[in-house]
Amino acid sequence: MAEATAPILEMKNVGKIFSQAGRAIEALRGANLRVKKGEFICLIGASGCGKSTLLRLAAGFEAATQGDVLMWGTEITGPGPSRGMVFQDYGLFPWLNVRDNIGFGPKSRGRAKSEIRDTVAHFIDLVGLQRFADVYPHQLSGGMKQRVAIARVLANDAELVLMDEPFGALDAMTRERLQDELVEIWSRTGLTVLFVTHSIEEAIFLADRVVVMSPGPGRIDNEYSIDLPRPRDIASSEFNEWRRMLSSQLHSHHGRKAG
Template sequence: MGNVEISEITRQFTRDDGLSVQAIGGVSLSIADDEFVSFVGPSGCGKTTLLRIIAGLDQATSGSVLVDGNQISGPSPRVGMVFQEYSLFPWRNILDNVAFGPEMRGLSKVKRYELARKYISLVGLNQFEKSYPYELSGGMRQRVAIARALANDPDLLLMDEPFGALDAQTRNKMQSELLDIWGRSKKTILFVTHSVDEAVFLSDRIVVMSPRPGKIRSVVKVTIPRPRDRTAPEFGNLRRDVLGLIEEQSRQAND
């Protein structure tokens, strides 16, 4: 399971000077089970704010989010989130980091370590379960963060620029590894990125958002078969189309 219904979400902030800022201006979207959907758009268009609302980490001003028919009103074990910052506990080794969620849910030590080892294996880090975060590369730490999110067995996995801090080679490698993990875990993934190339490589659909207040400008279906070749003409054509949509929105916002 992992279908999502986003209905007329708005989010308004009040600044310190008392002025109101509309971050999201009415977003509605249906997402199917096991779908991989990326969100792209100009900086400040509300991508991360929308993801935080779906995660239950922020409250919408109006509208609703349903995951498998259940309304999200706060953090939920149905929804896992991976941030750009790895957010690992430096005092816990990898096994204990991944076991943290099951531990908080009250699972026995045997069961939570069993689950942790399952997901550590899924992300290919079996030999590093006794290592500490500082001993791992950035890409490895991000794989631990993904394993920790999956260990709670969420229906929905949210990812906010998870590879943004990585070098280009590691980032491309992590994208391929994420697709492999997604194929084996059968989770619905919502992915925020500033990289159109990354969105085209990963996604079933790409949601293009407008400048603030963020609205859905277009939803682009990616029909290129996987595994995708970044040098193929159809890949380049789709990347240009999506970039054109973003640039058009930016021009209109500046007019």
Template sequence: MAESKTPIVEIRQVSKVFQLQDQTIHALSDANLSIRKGEFVCLIGASGCGKSTLLRIIAGFEAPSAGKALMWGRPIGGPEPTRGMVFQDYALFPWLSVRDNIGFGPQSRGLPRSVVRETVDKFIELVGLSKFANAYPHQLSGGMKQRVAIARVLANDAEVVLMDEPFGALDAMTRERLQDELLDIWQRTGLTVVFVTHSIEEAIFLSNRVVVMTPGPGRIESDNALQLARPRDVSSPAFNDIRRVLGAKLHSHHGKKAA
């Protein structure tokens, strides 16, 4: 099949330049990245290295200044439901219930009411929020809000889920629980996930591949495939060997000024 040989997402020699008043910001320089369907890829790097910019280009929120961003071999021309974004601040509609937040995408696409209800029920159950279906965002914990945000993306038929430090604002215990839940969802659905994080440990725990980015301007320094069996133990020697290697790659560039 052609699709299986074509990367679901491909970034070819992508550069991104922003003009900020009289200053030119080189956010990305000559980035190349190929992601196959079903992979879980983490992007790590210091602030200002272009992680979020790269994610926004894949989402279609930003256009490359040079190079190509492709999905299934076709240029990404703007946002689409097939590429769903999950933000750190949840970005839920405060006036809608959990059920209506999750059903917003399918309803906007004009699907029959019965299909919307069935879709919402499926994903509310998947993220374990059936008892909170009629609650509003202000009645939920941070972890619950993030689960709603993930379910909303999945209900909108996303093939690729783009996550920009989604657990960064959560306490350690909630973060660990949601990491486990995200892995469970990923393994059950076959989704493709691109996940931005500052945490080397989080990247190794979650992903198949860890892409290390360096600042000034943002470049992909290395693309590291992980051979660790799952479930992963953060205290194991193998896990910590990888953490040391990736840490050395990441911190060797700290002398450079972040953009």
């Protein structure tokens, strides 16, 4: 029973110090976070508050200087297919077409050709790119590239999807469309998502829970459960009340000194 209630991701008193030009830069201090399976969590905060650092620790790209970073209760010691990362710049292989980009993970793990074919077909269908399966990244729009990046992570059996401002470089209309599509994919697959954004509106629209971070060094200040029904109406008074409250909290961080 304990196993069923264990968080998929847990950070306990996590700190991270980088060395830069001979100086120690404290990026995170005393971060504690528990993520339950199936949750959609957004991290918000000013630039330099440690959002991306926290994500990279969860991915296993960086090691914590102190504290514990655990997946299903086991220490994360490096990258693994159970944790997939989606970046703002897509990170696609330019020499592979859409089909082969999505199939790269299963192929590199030695899966049977028939299984790879079925997996790729499933996720191409999920992100609506059936007509573009044989197209190369340079022939795709930004929104399509990001759909491929998401499908590639899902095809690699990721249980936890880590997203670092994935829609930040897109125009407003494409961003809104992909937000809708991401919520649909999340609801259909039961994925767990940890999503970094600078946009308060995006966080409220997407998240079950919004985690607010403050800089100098990076700390987790507060967490808020967003109790709005889905699909969410960004014009509703309830949505705007959340926007006002979170905006006020973020603005209160400005001018804070390191300590």
